Amino acid sequence: MSQLHVEHVTLTFGGLNALSDVSLSVPEGEIVSIIGPNGAGKTSLLNCISGFYHPTRGRISYGEHDLSRAAPNVVTSYGIARAFQNLELFRGLNVVENLLLARHTHLKYSLLDSLVYYGRASRREAENRAYVERIIDFMELEEHRAHPVGTLAYGIQKRVEVARALTLAPSLLLLDEPMAGMNVEEKEDMVRFVLDIGREHGITVVLIEHDLGVVMDISDRVYVLDFGQLIASGTPAEVSADPRVIEAYTGVAGHDPRQAVGA
Numbered sequence: 001m002s003q004l005h006v007e008h009v010t011l012t013f014g015g016l017n018a019l020s021d022v023s024l025s026v027p028e029g030e031i032v033s034i035i036g037p038n039g040a041g042k043t044s045l046l047n048c049i050s051g052f053y054h055p056t057r058g059r060i061s062y063g064e065h066d067l068s069r070a071a072p073n074v075v076t077s078y079g080i081a082r083a084f085q086n087l088e089l090f091r092g093l094n095v096v097e098n099l100l101l102a103r104h105t106h107l108k109y110s111l112l113d114s115l116v117y118y119g120r121a122s123r124r125e126a127e128n129r130a131y132v133e134r135i136i137d138f139m140e141l142e143e144h145r146a147h148p149v150g151t152l153a154y155g156i157q158k159r160v161e162v163a164r165a166l167t168l169a170p171s172l173l174l175l176d177e178p179m180a181g182m183n184v185e186e187k188e189d190m191v192r193f194v195l196d197i198g199r200e201h202g203i204t205v206v207l208i209e210h211d212l213g214v215v216m217d218i219s220d221r222v223y224v225l226d227f228g229q230l231i232a233s234g235t236p237a238e239v240s241a242d243p244r245v246i247e248a249y250t251g252v253a254g255h256d257p258r259q260a261v262g263a
């Protein structure tokens with residue numbers, strides 16, 4: 001069982017605690033959302049999990065692996081993939097090329113492999129292509145497959161970004177605002193994909209999302225950050241009834257308590 005554990009994580013930038021003593025767990029197979037007002041620390045937390053930032057204090061682990069000091073490519077090798085808020089796609093390449101490139105970069109084999117073991121390399125190439133085709137089918141990208149990504153509608157590009165992360169065959173998928181900027185129909189499609197990824201394919205999903213209706217509909221568990229601190233957690237029903245959450249979202253709360261001691 002690979003559970004994600006974040007234990008007492010603090011992340012400091014200069015005098016600001018972007019995260020203060022945050023602890024949370026993500027059980028295998030669940031869809032878990034992280035919510036909170038702008039600047040609450042959500043993306044910073046995802047950056048710590050995916051190895052782009054390293055916690056100033058605390059520990060992050062996934063199953064037996066310690067992620068606290070791991071580089072992004074090492075985190076990926078443990079089965080954790082991330083779809084970015086700002087799309088990480090090559091806009092001039094088409095959908096198939098983007099997905100193949102992502103899979104190649106992840107499952108790289110050496111030049112020697114491809115020269116000496118031509119048979120093995122070409123078999124891997126065929127497997128990669130077959131895998132990418134399954135993702136294209138699953139994410140319903142068939143009609144867009146040959147188009148340069150930069151020419152596609154924004155909602156479709158977001159879908160390609162999720163597909164790109166799926167080509168890494170993750171057991172844990174990190175989604176940073178996958179529905180931001182989408183119209184209602186595009187959101188409904190993305191909700192369906194996230195539910196399929198989690199419920200049908202058993203991939204654990206950690207989701208940052210501002211649309212609270214979506215969050216409450218699809219999450220098994222919700223964690224709420226405010227000013228870098230974890231202020232609430234529980235089922236969607238528990239969290240939406242929590243006075244601290246209502247306060248954080250209505251802005252009744254007073255000052256920013258994040259200034260690090262001694263700053």
Ligand SMILES: Nc1ncnc2c1ncn2[C@@H]1O[C@H](COP(=O)(O)OP(=O)(O)OP(=O)(O)O)[C@@H](O)[C@H]1O
Binds near residue numbers: 038
């Ligand atoms: N690289 C950085 N350098 C300095 N400060 C940073 C850095 N990254 C994040 N911060 C600060 O940390 C705090 C938390 O930011 P973060 O982006 O994690 O919040 P968020 O909850 O994801 O916000 P949003 O919903 O607006 O995306 C903010 O005050 C932000 O300015």
